[in-house]
Amino acid sequence: MKIITCIKQVPASSNVQVDPITGVLIRDSQNVKMNPFDLFGLETAFQIKSRVPNTLVHAISMGPQSATQVLKEALYMGADEATLLTDRKFAGADVLATSYTISQLVKHIHEYDIVICGKQTTDGDTAQVGPEIAEFLGIPHVPYVKELIEVTPEYVIVKSAYDQYEEVVKVELPCLLTVEKDANTPRLPSFRRSLLFDNYKINYVTFKDLEDQNENHYGLNGSPTQVDEIFSPDKSMHSTRFEGDPQTLSNQLVEILKDKRFL
Template sequence: MKIAVCMKQVPAVSEGNMDPKTGVLLRAGMEAIVNVYDLAALEAALRMKESIDASIHVFTMGPSKAESVLREAFAMGADEGWLICDKAFAGADVLATSYTLMQAIRAVGDFDLILCGKQTTDGDTAQVSGGLARWMDIPHANWVTEVINISHKEINVRYNMENSTVTASMSLPCLVSVEKDFFIPRMPSLKLKISGKKKTVHVLTIEDLEDQDKKHYGLSGSATKVRKIFPPPRTKHQEPVTFDGDKAAEYILSQLSDVNLF
């Protein structure tokens, strides 16, 4: 069985600057880490590998420094790593990102299962996994909390809906995105970390893909167009105040009136 895991490098902090013209996050000089939701996807793949013969291929899209994502995946037990790196891919929204991932995965070969994290901490859209499944034309399940059983033909999972929990069976190939609280990532192995430094990271550029039309990638291939961006208002430091009885009620009423809430 061949399992593909999609992972991403994200900023380690919640603050950053954006290009006012394109709306793209300016990542230069920012500390980067592996998206925690994607670590859960890798953990899910590793647990499956413990119960069924499988090879785990990790795909990450980003600049050359995103290679560190693959090195960390090697240290946890991944078998192969693929860095999707080309200037043509820069500035992609969820549509262009999912399309690029589809092209990259198909360029490598056929996979029985694709695993994704629920979302990323820098975008929070939770749309890439669904978009990827649509491009691949395969069934998918989101918000998976448990992999009940997996064979070479099908996978049984349990996932959350808004007010219920669903148990589903899907034929392979398919895509699954997982909830991070139910797949706590294991600690990297020192032995695997050492051996992982010697492993080859495969690089995929637009020339390796079947579709080499640059209009389908990056900013050009993005359906989302940013009209305006601005930083959220910062909360000013407020000194605590203390009142008793009617004075407290009058103060609360005055505060609500000031912001037109009463």
């Protein structure tokens, strides 16, 4: 069995800057980490590997050269192979263009039984990329997976958690799963594996390697949604001190709430 796990490099803090022209995040290679949801996706892949003999886990990511950092982390955790999809033509992609580009990488890899994604990313929070990858690949998908119940070379049975109910689903392979946080306890990177993969060469795939060579399907050109304006929220705080008896203070508070149109 071959599992492809999608991971992403995201800002390590909320203190990020935005390009005023393109409206996309300016990614500081020194202030990044693996998307937290992807840790649970990786651990799910490793759990499947422990249950099904001869399973190979292939970690993939789309991003700049610095994204090799999270791919190495995936290797040290337990992945067997790693590929970075990188090209300036992919820059500025929205959810649709990102999903399409990643689906092209999966097709380029060609052999897979399960594609696993984290439920969402902390820098986008759309939870749409995984399902859209499945649509472009033409395979079934199960979102919000919270438990891996059974896995065989022919199918998987998982439990998904929705807002009002839970659902147990049996899906035939190949398929795509998006994994919910707290679905498991992700393992830590292994020092022994870091030594083992010290000379491992991460595979690079660029635009010219993909089957679809239409540049209008990638990056900003392939993004039907464009950011009109984006800015950092104002975190300043202003305070006013009032003094007086309880009745006076309550009257003043009511007037403030009315002025602010909360009442």
